[in-house]
Amino acid sequence: MVVNSPCIDLCRIDGKSGFCVGCLRTLDEIRGWKTMADHRRNQVINDRNRRQAKLQLDIDDH
Numbered sequence: 486m487v488v489n490s491p492c493i494d495l496c497r498i499d500g501k502s503g504f505c506v507g508c509l510r511t512l513d514e515i516r517g518w519k520t521m522a523d524h525r526r527n528q529v530i531n532d533r534n535r536r537q538a539k540l541q542l543d544i545d546d547h
Contacts, residue, residue, distance in 0.1 A: 496508075
């Protein structure tokens with residue numbers, strides 16, 4: 486089963502966390518998505534809640 490990209494066309498990298506504020510991937514993950522193995526794609530998507538919490542903490546610290 487192919488894992489679709491989580492991109493929502495809200496592309497802006499947060500300078501502190503390094504995550505895209507839209508899809509919560511790093512630049513390396515975004516660049517490598519097309520060649521990334523499905524199990525790795527699932528790991529990235531399953532890590533979304535932790536990444537969202539980190540991004541929110543970084544925003545709240547500003």
